[in-house]
Amino acid sequence: MQTIFFEEERLVKTLKTVKTGGIALVIAVDGGRRVRTRLESLGIFPGVQLEVLNNNNGPMVVSLGEGGVMIERGVAEKIVVA
Numbered sequence: 001m002q003t004i005f006f007e008e009e010r011l012v013k014t015l016k017t018v019k020t021g022g023i024a025l026v027i028a029v030d031g032g033r034r035v036r037t038r039l040e041s042l043g044i045f046p047g048v049q050l051e052v053l054n055n056n057n058g059p060m061v062v063s064l065g066e067g068g069v070m071i072e073r074g075v076a077e078k079i080v081v082a
Contacts, residue, residue, distance in 0.1 A: 015062070015071070015079035020055045024081035031078040042069050044079065 018024045026048045029036045039045065043064045054061040059070040071079075 013081055014077050015050070015052075015060065015081050016055075016073055016076040018052045018055065018081060020052055022052045022055075024050050024052065026050065026079060027082050028080040029078055030080055031075070035075060035078055039075070039079070042071075044069070044071075050081070 013024075015024060015026075026044060026046050028046055029039055029044075031039075036045075044050070044062075048064065051063040052060065053063050053068055059072050060076050061068050061070055063069075
C-alpha cells in the first residue's frame with residue numbers, strides 16, 4: 001500500500017503571491033513594530049488597495065494611487081492581502 005501525504009494548503013495570501021498587474025486589499029501586516037511603522041510611513045496599512053506593478057526579480061513595485069513604492073520581498077511576505 002502506498003502512503004500519500006498532502007501538503008497543508010496555505011490559507012493566508014500575502015502580497016508576495018500577487019502577480020504583476022494584480023490588485024490586492026491590505027488586510028493586516030504580520031510583522032513587528034518596525035515593519036508596521038515603516039509600511040505605514042509609505043502609506044501601506046490595513047484597508048489600502050495596492051496594484052502590483054512589478055513582481056518579477058528583485059524588490060516588488062506597488063502603486064498607491066499615483067505613486068509607486070518598492071517593497072523588499074521579505075517585507076511583502078508579511079503583508080496579508082485579499
